Structure formats: structure tokens, C-alpha cells
Amino acid sequence: MTTTENHPTPAESTGGDASVTDNVVHLRPQPAPEQQLDADPRAEIEVAPPVIDAELVDETGAGDVTGSVTLVDQPGGDSVHWVRRLRETERLPIVPDYLKTAQEARATAVWVGKHYAHTTAYHGVRVPLYALKLAVRSPLGALMLAAATGRWVLDMEGRPVRSGAAMRQDAEMYLKLSHQRDARVRTRLIVTGAVLVAVTVGVIVLMSVPDLVPSWILWAGGALMAAALGKYGTPADQPVTSRAVVGAQLQKLTSDVVEKALMVLGIAGINQAMSKNARAIGFTAPITRDGPGWRAEVDLPAGVTAAEVLDKRDKLASGLGRPLGCVWPEGRPDVHPGRLVLWVGDQDMSKARQPAWALRKGEKIDLFKPQPFGTDVRGGWVSLTLMYVAGIIGAVPRMGKTFTLRELLLIAAMDPRSELHTFDLKGTGDLSPLEPVSYRYRAGDDPEDLEYALADLRALRDEMRRRTKVIRELPKDLCPESKVTTELASKKSLGLHPVVVGVDECQVWFEHPDYGKEFEEICTDLVKRGPATGIVLVLATQRPDSKSIPTPISDNAILRFCLKVAGQVPNDMVLGTSSYRNGERATTFSFTDKGIGLLKGVTDETKTVKCVYIDAPSAEKIVARCRAVRVTAGRLTGYAAGLDAAVDDVEAADTLLSDLLNVFGSRDKAWSESLVDALVELRPAAYAAWGELSNGAAKATQLAAALKPFSISTKQVWGTDPATGKGANRMGVERTHIADALTERDGKRKRG
Amino acid sequence: MTPRTILTFALVLELTAVTISDHPASGVATLLLTLLAAGYAWSCWAFPFRPCPSCKGSGRHVSSGLFRGVQLCKRCKATGLKLRRGRAIYNALHRHRTRTRRNR
Ligand SMILES: [Zn+2]
Numbered sequence: 001m002t003t004t005e006n007h008p009t010p011a012e013s014t015g016g017d018a019s020v021t022d023n024v025v026h027l028r029p030q031p032a033p034e035q036q037l038d039a040d041p042r043a044e045i046e047v048a049p050p051v052i053d054a055e056l057v058d059e060t061g062a063g064d065v066t067g068s069v070t071l072v073d074q075p076g077g078d079s080v081h082w083v084r085r086l087r088e089t090e091r092l093p094i095v096p097d098y099l100k101t102a103q104e105a106r107a108t109a110v111w112v113g114k115h116y117a118h119t120t121a122y123h124g125v126r127v128p129l130y131a132l133k134l135a136v137r138s139p140l141g142a143l144m145l146a147a148a149t150g151r152w153v154l155d156m157e158g159r160p161v162r163s164g165a166a167m168r169q170d171a172e173m174y175l176k177l178s179h180q181r182d183a184r185v186r187t188r189l190i191v192t193g194a195v196l197v198a199v200t201v202g203v204i205v206l207m208s209v210p211d212l213v214p215s216w217i218l219w220a221g222g223a224l225m226a227a228a229l230g231k232y233g234t235p236a237d238q239p240v241t242s243r244a245v246v247g248a249q250l251q252k253l254t255s256d257v258v259e260k261a262l263m264v265l266g267i268a269g270i271n272q273a274m275s276k277n278a279r280a281i282g283f284t285a286p287i288t289r290d291g292p293g294w295r296a297e298v299d300l301p302a303g304v305t306a307a308e309v310l311d312k313r314d315k316l317a318s319g320l321g322r323p324l325g326c327v328w329p330e331g332r333p334d335v336h337p338g339r340l341v342l343w344v345g346d347q348d349m350s351k352a353r354q355p356a357w358a359l360r361k362g363e364k365i366d367l368f369k370p371q372p373f374g375t376d377v378r379g380g381w382v383s384l385t386l387m388y389v390a391g392i393i394g395a396v397p398r399m400g401k402t403f404t405l406r407e408l409l410l411i412a413a414m415d416p417r418s419e420l421h422t423f424d425l426k427g428t429g430d431l432s433p434l435e436p437v438s439y440r441y442r443a444g445d446d447p448e449d450l451e452y453a454l455a456d457l458r459a460l461r462d463e464m465r466r467r468t469k470v471i472r473e474l475p476k477d478l479c480p481e482s483k484v485t486t487e488l489a490s491k492k493s494l495g496l497h498p499v500v501v502g503v504d505e506c507q508v509w510f511e512h513p514d515y516g517k518e519f520e521e522i523c524t525d526l527v528k529r530g531p532a533t534g535i536v537l538v539l540a541t542q543r544p545d546s547k548s549i550p551t552p553i554s555d556n557a558i559l560r561f562c563l564k565v566a567g568q569v570p571n572d573m574v575l576g577t578s579s580y581r582n583g584e585r586a587t588t589f590s591f592t593d594k595g596i597g598l599l600k601g602v603t604d605e606t607k608t609v610k611c612v613y614i615d616a617p618s619a620e621k622i623v624a625r626c627r628a629v630r631v632t633a634g635r636l637t638g639y640a641a642g643l644d645a646a647v648d649d650v651e652a653a654d655t656l657l658s659d660l661l662n663v664f665g666s667r668d669k670a671w672s673e674s675l676v677d678a679l680v681e682l683r684p685a686a687y688a689a690w691g692e693l694s695n696g697a698a699k700a701t702q703l704a705a706a707l708k709p710f711s712i713s714t715k716q717v718w719g720t721d722p723a724t725g726k727g728a729n730r731m732g733v734e735r736t737h738i739a740d741a742l743t744e745r746d747g748k749r750k751r752g
Numbered sequence: 753m754t755p756r757t758i759l760t761f762a763l764v765l766e767l768t769a770v771t772i773s774d775h776p777a778s779g780v781a782t783l784l785l786t787l788l789a790a791g792y793a794w795s796c797w798a799f800p801f802r803p804c805p806s807c808k809g810s811g812r813h814v815s816s817g818l819f820r821g822v823q824l825c826k827r828c829k830a831t832g833l834k835l836r837r838g839r840a841i842y843n844a845l846h847r848h849r850t851r852t853r854r855n856r
Contacts, residue, residue, distance in 0.1 A: 166800030167843050171833040174801055 107356075115245070122244035133240050134230030141233025153188045155181045253287050253294035253320075253344050261319030262298070265312045273301030284339075291378030292352070293326070293345035300338040306331030307583035309340055314588070316342075324590050325349045328377045328608055331583035349377055349610060350592050357612045359414060362625030367415040367498050368486035373407070374599070374611035382609050384559065384602040386412055387498060388483065390527040390537045392554060393597075394544035394574035395563030395586075400595035402430045402504050404561060404611050405540040410619060412500035412536070413437045413626040416633040417489055421460070421501040423453055425508040433619035434502075436627045439638030445508045454515050457522045460499065460535065464526065467533035470494055470684075484534035492681045499535040501526070506539040507548030524552045531558065544573040561609075563597035564589035575600050637662060656706060657742045659683060664735045669717045671732040672700035700731040707733070710741040796838040804828035 099105045123130075151157075158181055165174040206212060234240055259281050262270055273280035282299035289295075300306065309316065310329050317327040325348030332339040345352070358372050358381075365371055370383035386408065393408075395401040409431065412418050419439040424431040427444035435441050440456045442449045471479055471488075479488060484496045503509065509519040526537045539557075541548045544565065554573050562574040564586060571580045571587055575598060580587075584606050586598050599609040614622070630636045638644060643658040663678035664670060673696035680691035693699050704714045717732025768786055772779030803809030807825035811832035815821045824830040835843075 163800070166835065166839060167846070169835050169840075169843070171801060171828060171831040171835070175831050175833060 103356075119244040123241060126242065130240050131227075133234075134227045136230070137233040138226045138230040139233070141229035141231070144233055145229065149192060153185060153192055155184045155188070158184070253296060255283055255287060255296070257320060258283075258287070258296050258298065258342060261316055262300075262309065264319040265309060265315050267304060267308050267312070269304035269308075270301055273304075290343060291345075291380065292347065293343055293378065296342045296344075298340040298342060300340055302338070305337040305583070306333075306340040307337070307581065307585075310583045310585055310588065314590075320344060323348045325351065325593065330608075333582055334605075343377055345377060349596060349608075350594065352379065354610065354612065355379065355381075357614075359411060360612075360614075360618070360622065362410075362414055362622035362629075364416060364629050365411070365414045366486055367412060367418055367500075368489070371411050371414075372612075373411070374595075374609040376610075377608050382599065382603060382607055384599070386500065386536055386559075387534065388531040388536075389558040389602060390531055390553075390556065391539070391559030391561065392544070392549060392557045392574050393538065393540040393561045393563075394549075394565060394570060395542060395597065396566055397542045399563040399589075399591075399593075400597075400611065400613075401540050401542060401563055402426070403595060403613065404563070404597070405502050405504050405538060406431055406434070406619060407611055407614055408538055409434050409500065409502045410614065410622055410626075412498070412502075413623060414629075415498060416626070416630045416635045418498040418500055419637065421456060421499065423501070423503045425449075425503065425505040430616075431502070431504060433616055433623050435640070436623050437630060437636075437640050439640065440644070441639045445505075450509070450512060450515055453509065454518065457519065457526075460501070461522050461525060463499070464530055464533050464535055466684075467496060467535070468529065470496065471533060483532035489534060493684060495682075495684045496534050499530075501535070501537045502540075503538070504540045505542065507541050507543055510550055511547055520550045520553070524550065524556070527553050527556045544570040546573065549573055558601045560600040561597050561611075562586040562600070563595070564591065564593060575606070579606075634665065655683070657710065657738055657745065660733070660738050661735070661742060664738065667735065669719075669732055669734045671696070671717060671719045671730045672703040672714055673697075673730070674719070674722070675733060676700075676703055696730065703733070704731070710745075712737045712741055792838055796836050796842060800836060800839040801833035802836050804832050804834045807832060809833070 093100075097104070098108045158177065162174060162177045162181065165171075165177055206218065231240065259274075262281060263274055270281070280301040283297065284299055285297040287294055287296045300309065306329070310331060313327060313329060314324055316329060317324045320327055322344060326345040328343045328345065328349070330341045330343070331337070332341055354375055359365065368385065368387050370385045372381040373384045374382055376382050391408070393401050393404050409420060409422060410433075413420055413434060420434060420437055421440040422431050422434045422438040422442075423440075424443040425445045429443050431441075432443060440452075442452050467484075471482060471484065474488070474494075479485065484498075488494055488496045489498055506523075509523075510516050512519065523537060523539070526535055530537055538559070539549060539553070544554075546554075554576070560575050562571060565571050565574065567587060568580045571585060572578065575584050575586065579600070584598055584600065589596060595613060596608065596610045598606055600606040627636065627640070630640075641662060643655075643662055659679055659682055660675060663675055663682055676687070676690050676693070676699040679687045684691070690699065690702055693702060700714065707714065712733065714731045714733055716729045717734075718727060718729055719732065720727050764786060768779065768782050771782050804811070804825060804827055806827040807813055809832040811825050811828060811830040813823045813825055815823065825832070828834055
């Protein structure tokens with residue numbers, strides 16, 4: 001079956017069936033066909049090509065059908081208005097993708113150049129071999145040429161006709177044909193003789209007169225002739241030149257192949273339906289090229305669901321005779337459960353070259369906009385917006401789970417406003433490239449690491465409460481949807497910058513005997529309420545079950561990325577309840593599908609996505625760039641700025657010294673009032689009261705009082721008023737004093 | 753040259769060889785006969801027609817009367833050609849074969 005057809009309805013299946021249906025129509029009075037039309041709701045939708053109608057009528061014997069028969073498929077083209085048809089068309093890009101950017105165009109040009117350079121070099125090296133082959137084959141070529149000439153002279157191509165005349169005992173015709181043959185042979189003999197004589201004379205002359213033409217021309221002519229004869233004597237299946245490049249296996253996907261592959265799956269529903277009706281598998285669209293592969297849209301026989309096929313992806317690949325990484329069946333539950341979209345790639349997804357990642361330079365981005373995360377099976381980029389989500393990543397070990405988390409955190413780091421809380425509970429240092437930009441960072445699962453994390457989470461919950469309050473109090477025109485926007489996040493004074501918490505091997509937290517409950521409680525809260533306030537929590541685990549990712553968290557997560565998992569339970573834990581039943585099965589990935597997983601929740605439909613492979617050195621390079629951007633923007637804070645919180649420090653909420661050092665920046669001394677202003681902007685929650693002070697003097701007094709416990713005194717400092725631009729002496733602080741006090745305090749802590 | 757013809761040919765050759773070694777006289781006769789048959793087969797292939805025996809290949813009969821009237825040969829319909837008997841047998845066999853094949 002190579003033609004395309006719409007859904008096979010009962011009426012347009014095989015001729016046998018159709019005639020049976022028609023018989024029923026004839027026995028009953030007129031309304032029968034109408035009923036049939038109503039009985040199958042799909043029949044109205046589909047518009048089969050008119051040819052099929054004609055066939056249907058013919059097969060069922062149009063002769064004896066008199067009167068009016070209502071056809072299921074009405075004749076005529078599609079009756080959709082042309083404007084609507086135009087609207088539904090897809091506009092193809094004017095400039096092809098590979099020429100869109102100067103960089104892509106350059107890359108393409110370089111690639112094409114390299115390709116031809118390779119081909120030239122390959123054949124250049126083999127020229128002697130080719131010459132030898134031609135020389136060996138030239139005698140055979142000469143013989144074949146002689147034979148062909150003989151056949152031509154004797155008019156052998158006319159022989160079958162003459163033989164036919166003899167067969168029919170048609171002597172008259174034979175006589176005519178013989179005369180014709182005789183005439184032909186005569187002229188051809190003359191021509192051949194003349195050519196032979198000319199050649200012989202020419203050769204004799206050239207041989208006997210030595211200096212008529214330069215000898216190299218003779219040699220070249222001889223070589224050319226030998227080469228031509230060798231080429232003539234070359235069998236079609238043993239070409240002289242070998243292939244410099246092996247073309248990709250662009251084997252066409254046909255409906256026959258798809259049908260056969262579906263039938264070897266051993267699904268009873270398919271095989272039974274196919275044995276009754278050879279066209280039980282319907283193709284709803286022509287099999288077309290779609291990206292670097294073929295796409296077939298299939299309607300499975302009634303009663304068979306796409307999920308059954310998805311489960312047997314490996315068998316399907318075997319049936320199609322392609323590598324497993326090329327075969328990507330997808331269900332379309334939104335159409336109906338029996339709809340299967342089969343995409344067969346030219347190349348194994350795990351081996352196909354991924355196009356360059358747009359973010360590989362680490363330049364500044366906006367986290368509130370979609371950013372490229374990975375490529376789908378067709379090689380197109382899949383983007384996701386990291387804001388307003390809470391994510392879960394799950395996989396069996398060594399499948400690229402940590403790399404995926406690292407990629408997400410790298411994307412987060414590229415927005416200089418974001419505050420990264422990085423927790424590597426495996427402790428292998430896979431997330432260590434992120435250290436230079438992290439606000440909080442710990443690798444390991446020692447008790448103090450967990451206490452540090454818990455303290456951070458408590459602070460985060462307080463921060464989330466503060467943020468909810470800030471958002472609630474904002475005027476509606478600034479914050480129409482009651483959630484953080486990119487404009488709000490940019491305002492330092494509001495403190496609504498993105499907070500991204502990344503946790504690898506999160507089960508360590510939730511399974512902790514003492515803190516587990518509290519971790520779970522806070523994380524649940526962050527997953528539920530965090531996204532709207534700009535706090536993003538991404539959890540990764542290698543054992544996704546109800547213990548490692550508590551059910552309230554997995555139920556409320558939005559971004560879900562599931563690499564290879566072992567069974568239905570972990571699959572549903574990561575992708576959400578009943579996703580396995582709906583055909584979203586990460587269990588079908590093979591162990592070579594590293595970094596390939598099902599992405600759900602952030603794109604329109606669940607997609608198979610291969611994330612970007614960023615090795616540690618590249619990650620470090622990206623982070624170095626991010627750090628530079630942050631330093632320029634004055635956004636380097638926390639751990640990365642050398643201002644990490646000690647565990648009890650967070651509990652005491654005493655961060656004045658580190659905050660001060662932070663707002664000092666590169667200055668050596670500063671006015672107290674400007675320091676206070678900066679503090680308020682840095683941590684509006686903590687220093688809200690200070691911000692309400694009326695004038696500079698009051699602020700200076702407040703700071704002096706606050707610094708007294710650290711035995712730091714304020715004094716007159718020369719500075720410039722940013723408002724007026726005039727220089728003046730006002731109360732201020734020296735940076736060295738603060739730094740000294742901080743080191744002294746830290747030293748005490750360590751000893752204690 | 754189908755494998756079957758080759759086989760037949762080989763069989764005939766072997767038979768001839770055996771006969772020659774056993775009874776030289778009859779062997780030579782067989783060889784001659786085989787050669788003759790081969791020659792006839794070749795002529796059936798290369799020249800399927802032979803001159804009409806009735807008009808000696810001229811296609812007409814010249815009466816020996818006073819007016820030397822010319823009459824077209826009815827046997828060969830004035831072509832002067834007649835299908836060789838061997839070729840006729842081959843044609844019949846061939847037709848039979850194609851017919852049975854079609855009916856299979
Ligand atoms: Zn005759």
C-alpha cells in the first residue's frame with residue numbers, strides 16, 4: 001500500500017466488506033446509507049481522494065445500483081474556505097536554517113570545503129590503484145568492443161524480429177527483413193573496414209615516422225585508449241573508483257515496511273485485524289521527510305493503543321531494521337489513543353552530532369525567557385523557561401542526570417541576577433564548576449553539610465514568605481499576575497531576583513532520620529509556592545520513589561525530565577501519575593542513550609530530548625564568563641563572594657559584617673548613609689527599618705550603633721554626594737575595619 | 753544456453769565417446785551423425801527458410817509453352833521461401849511450451 005488514505009472506515013475497507021455493506025443498503029429502504037453515515041462519526045470528517053470513491057463504486061458493481069446511493073465520502077475537493085486553508089499552511093523559512101546566522105553559514109561553508117578536500121585527497125592517493133585496475137581490465141574491454149562491433153555489423157539487434165517472422169512462418173516478412181539486413185550489413189562492413197584501415201594506416205605512419213608528434217602525446221593517447229578500454233571492460237558491480245565517503249543510510253521509509261514492523265511486534269490486536277483486513281493499519285498522512293528522518297502517522301487497528309507499541313520500541317526497531325536510537329514512536333493521546341506518530345531518523349540519536357549550543361559562551365541571558373535546553377529527536381532545539389517551575393530529574397545512575405542538573409544550573413548562572421544554591425549530596429564534585437557563582441554551595445552529605453543546607457532552606461522559606469508579602473503589596477499595574485516578572489526581578493530594592501536551588505541526589509535529604517521531615521516540609525512549600533515568587537527548586541535523584549522524592553513534591557513539580565529509569569514506579573514518580581500508562585515511557589531508553597530523556601511540563605507535549613553535553617572544563621569556562629558578568633553587574637554575592645554563611649550564623653540572622661563588605665565593593669571607605677542605603681537595597685527584609693530613617697545623619701547614627709558590638713567606630717570620611725556631585729566630609733567607615741572584624745569573628749567560630 | 757541444454761550436449765558427447773571406444777566403426781558413424789545434426793540445427797537457427805522446392809526459390813513458375821507464361825508460385829506465395837522442417841518442429845515445440853507456461 002503506497003497510497004495515502006484517510007481513516008479506513010468500514011465502508012471503504014476491502015472490496016468484500018464494501019459489497020457486504022452495500023447489500024445491507026439495498027435490502028433496507030433508502031435511509032440505510034444515511035444511518036451508516038451517522039454511525040461512524042469519523043466518516044464526516046474525512047475527505048478521501050475521489051479516485052477511491054470511483055473504485056468503490058466499480059468494485060461493488062455500479063451496474064446494478066440504480067437510484068441514488070449516498071456515498072460515505074462525498075465527491076469534490078475539500079470544501080474548506082481558501083482563506084482558512086491558507087491560514088493552516090506552514091510558512092517555510094526564506095533563508096535555510098544552515099545559512100541563518102553568519103556563524104552557521106561559515107560553519108556550513110567550512111564543512112562543505114572539508115568534504116571536497118577529503119574526497120580529492122582520497123582519490124588522489126588511489127590514482128595508481130585505479131590505473132592498475134584499468135590496465136588489467138583493458139584486454140577484456142578490447143575483446144568486448146570487438147564483439148560488440150561484430151554484433152553491430154551483423155545486425156544482431158534485428159535478429160529477434162527476423163526470428164519472430166520465422167516463428168510465424170511469415171516468409172514474406174522474413175524476405176523483407178533479410179533484404180534490409182543484407183543492406184545494413186553491407187554498409188556497416190564498409191564503414192568498419194574504412195575505420196579499421198584508417199586506424200591501421202595512422203598507427204603505421206606514427207610508428208614509422210618518429211618525430212611527427214611528441215612521444216608524450218603518443219603515450220598519453222595510448223594510456224587514454226587503454227583507460228577507455230579498461231572502463232569498457234569494467235563490470236557494473238566492480239567500479240574502478242571506491243567511495244570516498246559513505247553516504248548516510250537514507251533508506252526510505254515506506255508503508256510496507258511500517259506495516260511489517262508493526263506486525264512483528266506480536267500485538268494480538270494488530271495481527272488479528274491485519275489477517276482479516278490487509279489495510280487495517282491506516283496512514284493518515286503521507287510518509288514524509290521531517291528533519292533528518294521520516295515521519296509516518298499511523299492509525300492503529302481498533303482496540304490497539306499507541307502505548308502498546310511504545311512499549312516494544314526495540315522490537316519495532318528490529319522490524320524496521322534500524323538502530324534503536326533511530327526509532328522514535330510517539331503517541332498522540334490528544335487525537336486518540338490509537339494514533340501513533342513514528343519518526344525514524346537517519347542517524348542514531350545518541351551518535352548524531354548536536355548543533356552548537358547558543359549559550360555555550362556564557363553570555364548574559366534572561367531567565368524569564370525560554371532558553372535552549374536540548375535537542376529533540378529531529379535535531380531541533382527545545383527551549384524551556386526556568387522561571388515559575390519546580391523540577392524533578394530522575395534516572396538510573398550514569399545516565400547523565402547530574403550533567404542535566406549542571407546544565408540547568410549553568411543556564412541559571414548566565415542570568416547575573418540569579419542566586420544559585422548548589423547542593424551536591426553525592427559529594428563527587430560534579431557541580432563544583434558552579435562554585436564561583438553560587439550563593440550557597442556544598443558538596444557532600446556530612447552532618448554539617450546537611451545542617452548548612454537546612455539552615456539555607458529555612459532562610460529560603462523566610463525569604464519566600466517575605467517575597468509573597470512584597471508581591472502582595474505591589475500595585476496591580478506593576479505585578480498584574482501576582483508573580484515575579486523580569487522587570488520586578490531587576491529591581492534590586494525589591495529583592496525579587498531569581499533564586500535557583502539545585503540538589504543532586506536529593507534522596508539524602510528526605511531520607512535523613514532527623515531532618516528528613518523538615519527538608520520535605522520546606523521543599524514541598526518551595527515547590528508549591530516558590531515558582532511564583534521567583535524561587536526555583538530542581539531536584540535530581542537516581543532512585544525515584546516515594547521516599548527519595550516525597551509524593552507531595554512529585555505531585556506539584558512542573559518541569560519533569562526523566563532519563564532512563566528501570567520500571568513503571570520510578571517512571572511515574574518522575575513524569576507524574578499514570579504517565580507510563582499514557583505511553584510516556586522512559587524505560588524504553590537503552591543504556592547508550594546517555595543524556596536522552598523525556599521532557600514534560602515545560603513544552604506543549606512530552607518530548608524526547610537530548611541535553612547538551614558540557615564537560616567540566618567547558619562548564620568552568622562558562623562559569624568564569626558568568627562570574628565576570630556578575631562582577632560587572634555588582635551581583636556577586638554569598639559563597640562566591642567569599643561571604644558564605646556559617647550554620648549558626650544563618651540561625652542568628654547576623655550577616656551585617658558580610659553584607660557591609662559586600663556593599664563596599666571596591667571602595668576603601670564610604671559614608672555611613674550611603675552604606676545604609678546599599679544595605680537596604682541588598683537585603684530589604686533585614687534592613688527595612690533602617691531604610692525608613694529620614695536623613696543621612698540618622699542613618700549614620702544607626703550604623704554606628706550597630707557596629708559598636710564589633711568595636712568598630714565611625715569617623716569623618718571624604719566622599720562625593722551622588723545627588724549633588726559635591727565633595728564633603730561625613731561620618732563613614734573604612735573597609736579594612738570591617739574585613740578585620742569579619743576575619744576575627746570567623747577565626748573565633750572555627751576555634752569554638 | 754540453459755543448464756539443461758549444456759547437460760544434454762555433454763550427455764551426447766559422452767555417449768559418443770563411449771561408443772567410439774567400444775565399437776570404433778559405429779562410433780565414427782555416430783560422431784558423423786551428431787555433427788550432421790548440429791549442422792542442421794545451426795542452419796535452422798541462422799537460416800530458418802530454405803528455397804521453395806516447387807519453384808527452386810524463384811517464387812514463380814515459367815511455363816514451357818509457346819508464350820512462356822509466368823505464373824506466381826502458390827506453394828510459397830511468391831516468396832520463394834519454405835520453412836525448414838527442423839525449424840517448424842522447433843516452432844511447434846516452442847509454442848507448446850509458452851502455451852503451457854501461460855496456463856500454469
Ligand atoms: Zn515456390
